[in-house]
Amino acid sequence: xxxDGATLDLEVLLRGxxxxxxxxxxxxxxxxxxxxxxxxxxxxxHAVLSGGKRLRPILxxxxxxxxxxxxxxxxxxxxxxxxxxxxxxxMHDDLPCMDDADLRRGQPTPHxxxxxxxxxxxxxxxxxxxxxxxxxxxxxxxxxxxxSRAIVxxxxxxxxxxxxxxxxxxxxxxxGQSLDSNQLDRLHGMKTGALLxxxxxxxGIAAGATAGTLAGLxxxxxxxxxxxxxxxxxxxxxxxxxxxxxxxxDSRLAKSTYVTLYGLNEAAEKARKLVEEATGxxxxxxxxxxALIALASYIVEREK
Amino acid sequence: xxxDGATLDLEVLLRGxxxxxxxxxxxxxxxxxxxxxxxxxxxxxHAVLSGGKRLRPILxxxxxxxxxxxxxxxxxxxxxxxxxxxxxxxMHDDLPCMDDADLRRGQPTPHxxxxxxxxxxxxxxxxxxxxxxxxxxxxxxxxxxxxSRAIVxxxxxxxxxxxxxxxxxxxxxxxGQSLDSNQLDRLHGMKTGALLxxxxxxxGIAAGATAGTLAGLxxxxxxxxxxxxxxxxxxxxxxxxxxxxxxxxDSRLAKSTYVTLYGLNEAAEKARKLVEEATGxxxxxxxxxxALIALASYIVEREK
Numbered sequence: 001x002x003x004d005g006a007t008l009d010l011e012v013l014l015r016g017x018x019x020x021x022x023x024x025x026x027x028x029x030x031x032x033x034x035x036x037x038x039x040x041x042x043x044x045x046h047a048v049l050s051g052g053k054r055l056r057p058i059l060x061x062x063x064x065x066x067x068x069x070x071x072x073x074x075x076x077x078x079x080x081x082x083x084x085x086x087x088x089x090x091m092h093d094d095l096p097c098m099d100d101a102d103l104r105r106g107q108p109t110p111h112x113x114x115x116x117x118x119x120x121x122x123x124x125x126x127x128x129x130x131x132x133x134x135x136x137x138x139x140x141x142x143x144x145x146x147x148s149r150a151i152v153x154x155x156x157x158x159x160x161x162x163x164x165x166x167x168x169x170x171x172x173x174x175x176g177q178s179l180d181s182n183q184l185d186r187l188h189g190m191k192t193g194a195l196l197x198x199x200x201x202x203x204g205i206a207a208g209a210t211a212g213t214l215a216g217l218x219x220x221x222x223x224x225x226x227x228x229x230x231x232x233x234x235x236x237x238x239x240x241x242x243x244x245x246x247x248x249x250d251s252r253l254a255k256s257t258y259v260t261l262y263g264l265n266e267a268a269e270k271a272r273k274l275v276e277e278a279t280g281x282x283x284x285x286x287x288x289x290x291a292l293i294a295l296a297s298y299i300v301e302r303e304k
Numbered sequence: 305x306x307x308d309g310a311t312l313d314l315e316v317l318l319r320g321x322x323x324x325x326x327x328x329x330x331x332x333x334x335x336x337x338x339x340x341x342x343x344x345x346x347x348x349x350h351a352v353l354s355g356g357k358r359l360r361p362i363l364x365x366x367x368x369x370x371x372x373x374x375x376x377x378x379x380x381x382x383x384x385x386x387x388x389x390x391x392x393x394x395m396h397d398d399l400p401c402m403d404d405a406d407l408r409r410g411q412p413t414p415h416x417x418x419x420x421x422x423x424x425x426x427x428x429x430x431x432x433x434x435x436x437x438x439x440x441x442x443x444x445x446x447x448x449x450x451x452s453r454a455i456v457x458x459x460x461x462x463x464x465x466x467x468x469x470x471x472x473x474x475x476x477x478x479x480g481q482s483l484d485s486n487q488l489d490r491l492h493g494m495k496t497g498a499l500l501x502x503x504x505x506x507x508g509i510a511a512g513a514t515a516g517t518l519a520g521l522x523x524x525x526x527x528x529x530x531x532x533x534x535x536x537x538x539x540x541x542x543x544x545x546x547x548x549x550x551x552x553x554d555s556r557l558a559k560s561t562y563v564t565l566y567g568l569n570e571a572a573e574k575a576r577k578l579v580e581e582a583t584g585x586x587x588x589x590x591x592x593x594x595a596l597i598a599l600a601s602y603i604v605e606r607e608k
Contacts, residue, residue: 024384035464037463037474037477039476039477040473095400096505097420097424116401118473121472124396124428125473128431129460132460145448145449145450148449149449149456152453153439156432157436159432160339161340162339166341166430169341169344169422169425172343172421173341178320290556
């Protein structure tokens with residue numbers, strides 16, 4: 001629980017950061033408009049600009065600042081590269097051959113508007129585009145080739161088999177099965193945690209953070225990544241489709257969730273404990289970042 | 305037309321290079337086996353190891369050698385990274401929601417064996433994996449961060465919107481329409497040419513080639529890339545499905561091809577002229593590479 005003053009600060013922080021992130025995403029889309037044939041650009045633009053919490057780019061810029069980086073637009077461009085990966089993953093998750101979802105954030109999903117083949121291809125195009133856009137941002141930030149290389153590795157590791165895609169596959173595998181807490185932690189650590197953690201690491205790398213600081217950011221990321229998913233499961237179990245802006249697909253498919261495993265109260269307790277451990281990791285690494293701590297609280301206290 | 309002696313050399317060259325490439329692809333798969341859950345590894349392995357001309361990795365290692373690079377396994381690993389992108393593109397092209405092909409190279413396509421969702425995800429996982437594998441190979445080659453960064457940029461540019469995916473989208477767009485020769489050149493320059501050209505460039509970059517040499521490789525790549533596609537169209541028009549090991553889908557979908565545009569004879573003439581120009585570009589850039597010239601001839605004289 002954070003005090004009222006901190007809550008207010010967090011709201012101001014989120015509003016301000018989201019506005020900057022949206023501007024960065026507009027810049028990324030202006031670039032994509034040149035790169036992509038219009039038939040692919042339209043679904044890509046729809047996916048990238050149709051809202052969302054923008055948690056990944058915000059974590060990136062806040063970590064960047066916490067590690068001594070500046071506040072200019074290029075840091076947001078770096079964060080936008082990560083959001084391109086997130087957007088592609090949602091586009092593909094929602095395809096008829098995957099989860100077959102027609103609604104996300106209360107809006108029609110791209111394939112319902114632009115067709116399956118073009119949406120699938122637009123998503124595919126965003127993966128290499130994210131690396132290229134991250135490298136551009138790194139250049140704009142004045143980073144050398146070594147830091148650029150490290151950023152590309154983080155981004156691609158988190159996007160791929162050992163991260164997001166691998167986690168999605170485990171998720172698919174787990175449908176209709178009972179997973180224990182270790183299996184669930186592993187699944188969500190990959191599916192959601194890897195890209196959230198990479199967001200922090202990329203921000204840190206861009207600011208020239210030491211190995212110790214990066215390790216602290218990594219532990220923090222792992223904790224809030226799981227806390228994020230536990231909270232998603234709680235929201236999914238307690239909210240109706242209309243409030244979430246999406247259909248509660250996990251429960252429909254009889255997947256194991258933190259709520260089916262622990263029940264609502266114990267799940268909420270687990271989320272709080274994860275955030276506590278995460279902020280402890282920041283302290284241990286001597287990272288003084290009230291904004292990161294506020295974001296960690298937001299992750300478990302958000303209502304959507 | 306190349307002399308008999310040269311033909312023999314080419315066959316020996318191709319056989320030797322392919323054997324090395326297959327070994328490199330086995331190494332890449334051993335790494336993927338650790339990275340991917342088994343449900344994704346199986347379709348990925350099937351796609352990566354089920355044969356093919358291996359033209360991209362061969363162009364990479366031959367260009368690498370032509371620019372003074374060594375012949376060790378790491379150059380083949382670099383080439384294998386490019387083949388991972390090629391494999392992903394075939395996996396996705398063949399999906400039911402795309403071209404819906406059940407046969408490629410005379411073998412069942414991955415989704416017919418492993419299902420659509422896992423095959424789609426395995427393909428997605430190969431995209432970031434290709435960048436990571438290329439960076440490993442670059443490290444093994446002793447390359448610095450600047451060359452590694454340049455390799456990642458080449459690979460991602462060629463894979464994405466301005467390259468392969470963009471070309472595939474143009475291809476989709478062109479179905480049932482009459483394209484003129486400029487449109488067809490642009491489409492295939494992106495769809496096939498970009499990754500073939502990147503293969504050469506990446507080999508050159510890894511060998512520390514000068515800007516002039518890289519420009520020569522790029523012109524050569526553009527020429528043989530188009531020649532490759534013209535030849536594909538000729539083969540598609542003259543061979544039956546059984547010989548090709550795939551169904552002649554382009555003609556079935558009434559797409560414009562170089563054969564529908566020029567007729568068989570003029571198309572063959574165009575292919576020969578493109579190869580002539582391509583080898584001229586090598587000469588102009590003072591790249592002495594008989595193996596590249598032999599490969600250019602192979603591209604138009606191959607029978608599958």
